[in-house]
Amino acid sequence: MTAPLPQALEPYVAGMTWGWTGVRGTWATEDAAESMRLMADHGVNWTALAYSALQDTAQSTQVRFGDAPTVTDDEIVWAIREAKGLGLKVCLKPVVNVADGTWRAHIGFFDQDVPGEPNWGEWFASYREFILHAARIAAAEGCEMLCIGCEMVRADAREDEWRALIADVRAVYDGVVTYNCDKYQEDRLTWWDAVDVITSSGYYPIDAWQEQLDRIERVVEASGKPFFFMEAGCPSREGSPARPNDWALPGGPSGAEQLRYYETMFSACDERSWMLGLMLWDWPARLYSAADAAVNSDYCPYGKPAGAFLRDAYRQRTGGVR
Template sequence: MRIFFITSILLLMCSCAMTSPRPEKINGVSFVASREPINDTHIYPVNHINANWAAIMPFGFIRELTHPEIVFNTNRQWFGETRIGAKQYIESLRKHHIKIMLKPQIWVWRGEFTGGIKMASEADWKQLEDSYSKYILEYANLAQEVHAEIFCIGTELESFIDHRPEYWKQLIVEIRKIYKGKLTYAANWNEYDRTPFWGDLDYIGIDAYFPVSDEKTPTLEACKNGWKVYKPVIKVFSESHKKPILFTEFGYRSVDYSGNEPWRSDRTMTVVNLEAQSNTTKALFEEFWNEDWFAGGFLWKWFHNYTDAGGENDSQFTPQNKPAETIIKSFYSKY
């Protein structure tokens, strides 16, 4: 009996030693700013899906694509879009062991694509650069103050970067004088391969709205096949730059053809398709979350008022109160 007991203990110890630890991933949500402060009840659902990170997004506003002035941190904005609101969100989430990516974003009036921001003159470019620097350095200061683990220096600003690459290289230098954590940039899915400053950052950030299927209700298999076009290229890109890939945004709407143009947010797509959202979401997790060159990502998007968010009649991005939420919870529990 004694020999049997000792043998059993040794076998148990060997089995524990051979068990691989769960890989660490950034299991994030893009936490949408609201009119009001948040409290514990708004954070419990984040914990419930096993998320361990949140992207906090204070907004700056531009009147039109050719306008050089960014308006930010004003009393006309929603609470969560301002510096004081972002800080309150971060401090509240930290109490629940949620790590932070601070991700200031620009909104162009009428929702025009930020990648099209382009000035008509050198004087306007200079004014835009001055305005953007004030905006982004304000939040670099906040990121340092709250010890945010990651700071995102911009989101989907491809034309601005294409035309003014030297400005961006110098901006990163200025940010690093203030903020001592990790840096990324949220490049659009068709922009990341020409972004010129990945060597100066810590993560290659991609907003992962790659088209993976043109089916009305894309199957899991079809979506996984769709990723075969992009995944090897992303892997090689990561290896060549010696930087991990971070999906600064990822997600799908619960609509027909959700994998065809995943970036579309217009209201003309209204036919709810929960299965399409589930299959596209599961395929992305299965393709990426176990890759060692992949750091993780931030689900687009998550609202603070969980009870009222999403649901079976909602056609937008949030997975809240939809079948896709269960898939996310399951995958986030593994890593």
């Protein structure tokens, strides 16, 4: 049903996102090294090193990837080498965020350029510099995968610009190239043929997994491309299984709810032969203490029932091989 898998994805993507949002000064520390070691101890064989660069507003055209609070190049290189030293494969994941808090999915401009107004061409020129800078780091450090965008819903329709960007990336980086579309967008992109692997954010309600996997399966069959979830997970919080994408949902801490979601998600994904794995969200560079796990209501499974489940689930699917 799919094309031959990029060898790097075999036998299974037992992944975890690390380090978000990539705040300068929080990587390349003793705490960060210990955090990554503890993550690797959960059966993980892949990590997405995720960091963000800022633009001022959703209509700004400059991505300020060299400025604080974005991590420095030295910190990025440190994280790649630290992960590889632990036997992990690395997906480098540079992401643009909006400084005023607007979600990146809303970055957008007029469909047709208007004199005096910001436009897509100006934005993509700056975004291209950001992504190519990351691509050169990924190439120099031997990252197995590069994610060239994340949840850019309004930008997804700019097919020509994305194809041109991917061609430029391939001129400097020869690893696996992917794009992380947002939830419910897998069947809306028209340029999946330009990347090596289809990935998306799988924050689907606990009772909607089968329906959404049915929909995604049609995309996988039509594209002939491998697929895994570049993001997926659920906060350890009351009510979160029904709204796993809502990181601010009110509710008390609940490790049981997070575990229930993990069990359902893994079970549903296991039924699909084309599903290559999960890059779960997420593991911070500054990890809370194990003693505080019961009162932590965020996505990280460390010290929670879902963490113990995950360790066993990942090792079972990989045979404990990194």
